[in-house]
Amino acid sequence: MTTFELFFDLVYVITLTRVTQYMAQEHSGLGVLHGVLLLALVWFSWSAYAWLGNQARADLGVVRLGMTLAMAGVFVIALTVPEAWDDSPGGLYGPLVLPCAYLLVRSVHLVIYAHLARGDRGLLRQIAVSWPPVLSGSALLIVGAAIGGRWQTALYAAAIVVDWGGVYLTSRRGSWRIHSAPYFTERHQLFVIIAIGESLIAMAAGATDRPLGVPLLAAGVLGVAAAAGLWWLYFDVVSLLVEHRLAETRGRARLSLAVNAYGYAHFPIAAGIVLTALGVEGVVAYADSGKGLGGFYAGVLCGGAATYLAGLLLFGRISAGVWGPFRLAAVCLLLAWLPAAVVLPPLAGLSGVVVLLAAVAACETWWYAELRRSVRPEQGSNDPV
Template sequence: MQTALFAAAIAVDWGVVYATSRRGSWRIHSAEYFAERYELFIIIAIGESLTALGVGAAKLPVSVSLLAVAALGVGAAMAMWWLYFDVVTLVARRRLHEAAGEDRLALAAGAYGVGHFPVVAGIVLTALGIEGVVGHADSGHGLGWFSAGALCGGATLYLAGLLLFGRLAVNVWGPFRLAALVVVAAWTPAAAALPPLAALTGVVVILAVLAAVETWWFAELRHTVRA
């Protein structure tokens, strides 16, 4: 029943809201406020993923493996935060501010109304995978397909959401993010077979390398945008 209700809510969010935004009479009077609400929701989702990490570890005995998983979980959250808030978000907010009338509405309904959903869903799904890693931190067995699918699938969905958001908001695809998406998806079988700590390490390394490469590659653009 919960799944059916959530599916209905998504249908309303994507269907009814999208239809009324394109053909209705409502308008966005403050682009800054509108974009900020979505950005704050990303912060909440990342914060909740850290809460899930703590809840999963609360009843487990403290060990080196558990501490390492916790550190990697925080690292994954930091990488996700950086990839979202670094450059594209600022450009998208500026473009939304400069757009007017139906152009602003179309941008808001597409980039934010649709593009943000896989971003948030990716964060939540990755948190589920990390929680599975926490629960088996000291296990010598492979992580398994369920937790590995949630972990790598969540990171893949998150990157796909960022690509969709970038395409709809600023008309760019982001080749580095596309490459990282392919690598994370390909990491899934290995993550399922490897010990939990190694599986999570691979995902965090991919996200961290992506963040580092984009930080270096877009250094001049970042300086211009933030100035």
């Protein structure tokens, strides 16, 4: 992985932050739905360039030029997030700018890929059959933005179904190439780190203009603990296990695993982190209010953590063929905790989520101790890996 790709990822950090801010300002179920739809667009555009970077170095020649243009497009998306559904007076029509920028980002990706695929008939054919769902999905986004209102939400959802579904049907047994399994898994691991880092940014945003006191400090500590729990549940075992599986598989089996486990199962993982971060932001903002956390922040906090764990369950099922019993139990317990989190003080609501995440991490560390040792690098050495 190159430093240019780290630079490229910075615009996604900004975009995730803007989407989280948008949902916080909307403060409604519809706003969360809009935010999740935007996250889907953000995720799929990033995922496309993770595949591109596996085809050729991102910091050289036409790839660097194209990815720089894509960065500008993603930054435009970030700027237009607050106006994705409601245009502000003056200037360009925000709802229409966003899908046009998205179309640019996706088109640049396919054009660069076609340039790199010269001489590879299978890959060129794969790129050719990817254009229809991309263009059809983008057209639905543009029409939805032009119409506005409820139709925009419906057409955005339809666009994602068309784009994701079309790419999936043409890709799972297609001719994409995975030249380096370690690179591919590392890129996706980095996106998870980006999302967790954004959760810390959101937590800090919640502390803006709040007086420094014990409740605020306690909320900060609990927020960091929640982020650490999310990190642990992904990076301690499961990501390493799937990395080994991807490296060991070949041909169509490797492609299928990459498409399903990383291209699609990682979206609920990333979305769950962002929603959990939104909930933690609310806890930090109202830590000393003396009132209950409320339905909105309790819903995104518990629902976000449950979505994250459900994504991990899907990730494990696709890659290893097993369901994680501890994670499944935690999903049920998080949903059961939701009504209590609504009425309890914010710190108590977040404490329950942190305890559940910590319990799952502790149980899995004990239960999968042998598997954990088999997939982790040798411990006990101070030599850098």
